[in-house]
């Protein structure tokens with residue numbers, strides 16, 4: 126067995142891996158940005174915003190798309206468009222970015238937290254059903270990292286109980302469930318275009334839907350009441366009384382950046398999926414470790430993060446996930462770590478008082494997210510073949526060392 130780099134052996138990567146910079150930049154977009162700058166038209170249902178709405182709707186197969194300031198307010202407005210408010214409950218998974226839960230709090234409703242599946246790390250449909258009460262108005266499954274929530278079961282349960290479904294697709298640009306893009310299965314799909322995401326404009330987000338009435342509401346809600354496509358100062362029809370609207374608009378610059386990236390999303394998704402599946406094959410063959418399972422009926426899996434679950438019970442006594450992370454880092458895999466490290470309601474930034482949310486189930490999330498999960502940034506799925514094989518070699522070297530028969 127070759128000596129681990131952390132113990133003084135030679136690392137698998139003797140040179141740093143050639144990770145691409147993220148987000149990507151394209152010269153054509155740079156020129157476009159300058160044109161927009163020179164045009165003096167920077168916002169307010171401009172041509173770039175309207176064009177991106179159409180492009181993203183076409184890409185996902187949704188009838189409508191509405192861009193917004195970020196992927197947190199998309200969740201908030203999706204909830205408002207569906208009529209969620211004070212007194213209502215919204216079911217969310219225990220393991221997600223805190224925005225999923227906080228958006229519910231913004232509306233005055235109560236987030237109800239349920240456990241995740243141990244393999245996909247996404248909402249457990251059974252736990253979802255168990256948490257339903259007469260107050261449950263909506264559910265937000267999150268298609269997390271490199272997997273998807275079980276849409277078949279979640280949609281069936283939601284339909285049975287008359288519950289609205291918002292898919293949090295902040296990690297799922299390009300992902301397809303049964304050959305149809307995520308976000309088009311529920312009532313509304315919510316996307317983030319924050320700097321780290323799969324298409325990224327610094328800040329940004331979008332809601333997609335097939336429902337014309339919801340689309341109209343989402344447009345108004347995010348544009349301080351203006352009708353979709355209106356020009357500044359144009360009167361048009363006012364929003365319905367009681368629909369309190371926000372200014373969550375984006376600028377033309379963001380829309381142009383996203384259009385440029387969207388043109389590459391398909392080929393990039395295919396490349397990342399191919400590399401992830403290669404790594405999955407090699408890593409799943411190792412003892413004491415398992416790659417996060419694909420979505421059960423994912424026909425195209427987008428990978429925002431490559432994540433693995435370490436079976437610490439089968440490793441040398443006392444081994445922690447952080448030992449594995451440090452050993453992998455020493456072999457040259459930078460930026461591998463515990464991710465958020467905790468379920469949503471224990472993340473550092475979570476400031477929602479305990480009487481404003483409820484935890485229904487969380488056993489898997491507590492054990493896996495706190496002790497067993499390791500995550501790797503998406504650039505690690507964008508390496509050439511040779512370096513991708515070296516990533517697998519590093520896992521092989523480290524796990525063989527720490528495994529205890």
Ligand SMILES: *Cc1c(COP(=O)(O)O)cnc(C)c1O
Pocket residue numbers: 195196197198221222224225267293295296317318319329330
């Ligand atoms: C990034 C993210 C969001 C929203 O992100 P913004 O930073 O507000 O654009 C929502 N849900 C999940 C799961 C996310 O990772």
